[in-house]
Amino acid sequence: MQIWNSLAEVPRDFGPSVVTLGNFDGLHRGHQEVLAQVRAEADTRGAAAVALTFDPHPALIHRPESAPGQIMGLADKLAAMAELGLDGVLVVPYTLEFAAQTPEEFVRSVFVETLGACTVVVGQDVRFGKGNSGDLSTMVELGGELGFDVVVVNDEGHDRRWSSTWVREALRKGDVDTASAVLGRHHTMSGEVVHGAARGRELGFPTANLxxxxCGIIPADGVYAGWLTDTHGHRWPAAISVGSNPTFVGVSRQVEAYVIDRPEEPVEAFNLYGQHVVVEFVQRLRGMVAYTGPEALIEQMHLDVDQARAILD
Structure with a gap:
C-alpha cells in the first residue's frame, strides 16, 4: 500500500481511483464496511482503491480543549488499512488553511486533480469543506459537474450505528467486550517499554510499563486479560494493570503488562525494555482496589493471573 503525506507526493498521472474520506479513528466495523466497498468498486472499475484521511484529527485543530482521545495512533491506523487491501492512503496535513476550502475547492483539488477519482464512496452523513458545509447532496452535485460517480454505503440495519464515539464510551467504562464488538478486533495500545518503580518485580510480578x-485510549482502571506482542512479533499472554495502584501512595496512572508464564531462560532473550510493544485488551477481570498491604495484593495478583491464563488459553 502506498502512503502519501501530502497532495504533492501523489504521482501527477495517478488515477483512475475509487476514493473515500474520513478520520477512520479506530478503524471500526463501520469504517471496514466503507473500505470494503471502496475495494469492491475499484476492482469492478479497474481502478486504484484509495482512502483520504487527516493528521492531526480535525478536532485537535478546531477545538483542542475538547478533542476526543484517539483510539489508535496514525501508524497503527495505516497498518490496519493496509490489511484491508487498499492501494493507497493520502494523509492530508490538517490545517486551518486547508479547512478553509469550499466544498467544491476541496473536491476539485483533492479528488479530481490529485487522485483522478472516477468514484467517491461515502456514508449518508458525509460532511466536508469549510464549516462542514458540504453534505451528500453536495457531493452528488459535484460528481455530476466534475465527472465522478457517488456510491453511498448504507449503514442501516444495526441496533446502533458503529462509531468511534461508541468505542470511546465503552473504553471509559472498561467495557472492552463492547469495544471489541464495535472494532471487530480487540482494542490495543502501543508504545515503548520503559523502566518503572520496579514494584511489580519486588512483588514477584515483573511488568512491562508503557x-x-x-498511542491508544487507556481503558478504565482495572485489571485485564490480554496479550503483549513484542518488537520481534512474539505474542505473549498477559495480565494487564491499568491505574495508579491505590495500595501504594504516590503512584501515577500507568499501563503495565505482566507476561504470564514468561520464559525463564535465557533472561537476556526476554528483555522488553526499549522495545515498541502492542498491548491487547481481551477481557476486564476486575476494577482497581486498595488492599490492606502487599500480602493481600500478591494473593489477588495470583488469582488475576490464573483467571487471565484460563481466559487466554
Missing part, C-alpha cells in the same frame, strides 16, 4: 506517550 511509556506515557503510548
Amino acid at each position: 511509556s506515557g506517550d503510548a
Whole structure:
C-alpha cells in the first residue's frame, strides 16, 4: 500500500481511483464496511482503491480543549488499512488553511486533480469543506459537474450505528467486550517499554510499563486479560494493570503488562525494555482496589493471573 503525506507526493498521472474520506479513528466495523466497498468498486472499475484521511484529527485543530482521545495512533491506523487491501492512503496535513476550502475547492483539488477519482464512496452523513458545509447532496452535485460517480454505503440495519464515539464510551467504562464488538478486533495500545518503580518485580510480578506517550485510549482502571506482542512479533499472554495502584501512595496512572508464564531462560532473550510493544485488551477481570498491604495484593495478583491464563488459553 502506498502512503502519501501530502497532495504533492501523489504521482501527477495517478488515477483512475475509487476514493473515500474520513478520520477512520479506530478503524471500526463501520469504517471496514466503507473500505470494503471502496475495494469492491475499484476492482469492478479497474481502478486504484484509495482512502483520504487527516493528521492531526480535525478536532485537535478546531477545538483542542475538547478533542476526543484517539483510539489508535496514525501508524497503527495505516497498518490496519493496509490489511484491508487498499492501494493507497493520502494523509492530508490538517490545517486551518486547508479547512478553509469550499466544498467544491476541496473536491476539485483533492479528488479530481490529485487522485483522478472516477468514484467517491461515502456514508449518508458525509460532511466536508469549510464549516462542514458540504453534505451528500453536495457531493452528488459535484460528481455530476466534475465527472465522478457517488456510491453511498448504507449503514442501516444495526441496533446502533458503529462509531468511534461508541468505542470511546465503552473504553471509559472498561467495557472492552463492547469495544471489541464495535472494532471487530480487540482494542490495543502501543508504545515503548520503559523502566518503572520496579514494584511489580519486588512483588514477584515483573511488568512491562508503557511509556506515557503510548498511542491508544487507556481503558478504565482495572485489571485485564490480554496479550503483549513484542518488537520481534512474539505474542505473549498477559495480565494487564491499568491505574495508579491505590495500595501504594504516590503512584501515577500507568499501563503495565505482566507476561504470564514468561520464559525463564535465557533472561537476556526476554528483555522488553526499549522495545515498541502492542498491548491487547481481551477481557476486564476486575476494577482497581486498595488492599490492606502487599500480602493481600500478591494473593489477588495470583488469582488475576490464573483467571487471565484460563481466559487466554
